[in-house]
Amino acid sequence: MTTPPGAPVPPVKLTADPVAGRLSGSNGRYEKHLADLNGIYRDAAAYDRLLAADDGAPVYWVEASETEDGPGGLITGISVLEPGRVGDEFFMTRGHLHARADRSEVYTCLAGQGVMLLETVDGRSEAIEMSVGDTVYVPGHWVHRSVNVGSTRFVTMFIYPADAGQDYGLIHDAGGMKNLVVSSGDGWTTRANTDHEGYRA
Numbered sequence: 342m343t344t345p346p347g348a349p350v351p352p353v354k355l356t357a358d359p360v361a362g363r364l365s366g367s368n369g370r371y372e373k374h375l376a377d378l379n380g381i382y383r384d385a386a387a388y389d390r391l392l393a394a395d396d397g398a399p400v401y402w403v404e405a406s407e408t409e410d411g412p413g414g415l416i417t418g419i420s421v422l423e424p425g426r427v428g429d430e431f432f433m434t435r436g437h438l439h440a441r442a443d444r445s446e447v448y449t450c451l452a453g454q455g456v457m458l459l460e461t462v463d464g465r466s467e468a469i470e471m472s473v474g475d476t477v478y479v480p481g482h483w484v485h486r487s488v489n490v491g492s493t494r495f496v497t498m499f500i501y502p503a504d505a506g507q508d509y510g511l512i513h514d515a516g517g518m519k520n521l522v523v524s525s526g527d528g529w530t531t532r533a534n535t536d537h538e539g540y541r542a
C-alpha cells in the first residue's frame with residue numbers, strides 16, 4: 342500500500358538490544374570494518390599491524406529506521422562501536438558534519454563508556470564523556486564523532502533530521518579532526534592532532 346503525499350504514515354516502534362547491538366524494527370544497517378577505516382587513525386604502522394591480524398568483524402555498525410524523508414522526518418537508530426585501539430587512539434566512528442550543517446542531533450548512551458568528540462570549523466573543540474543514561478545534544482555546525490574509551494561495546498541511540506545528510510570528506514580533507522581521543526594509561530585524554538590543517542570553510 343502506498344501513502345498519498347502528505348498523509349500520515351504509521352507510527353514505528355523500535356526496540357534496542359544494547360548487548361546484542363541490534364535495533365529491532367529498524368529498516369537499514371551498515372557496517373564499517375577495519376579495512377574501511379584506512380586513514381582515519383594517525384598511527385599508520387599500528388593500523389597496518391592490526392589490519393594484518395584482522396578477523397573481518399566490523400569495528401562499528403549502525404541500525405536505523407528511516408520512515409519519513411521530508412523536512413519534518415527524523416532518522417532514529419543505534420550506533421554500536423567495539424572496544425579497541427589503533428596505537429593510542431581508541432576505536433571511533435569516521436565522524437562528519439551534516440551536509441545541511443545547521444541540522445542538530447541527539448545521542449543517548451545505552452551501554453558502555455564513550456566520548457563524543459565535537460569541533461567547529463572555526464576551531465572550537467569539546468570532548469564529552471558519556472555513560473549509560475547520558476544524552477548529548479549536538480547543535481548544528483558541530484563536526485561529531487563517537488569514540489569508545491571503555492573495554493566493552495559503546496552503544497548510543499541517535500535521532501537526527503532526515504534531511505541532514507553527512508559530509509565525511511571534511512575531516513579527511515583536514516588531515517583528521519583537530520583533537521584525538523587517546524589512552525592515558527587507565528583512562529582517556531585528548532591531544533592535538535599534528536596532521537590537522539584546519540577545516541575548509
Ligand SMILES: [Fe+2]
Nearest residue numbers: 439446485501
Ligand atoms: Fe550526525
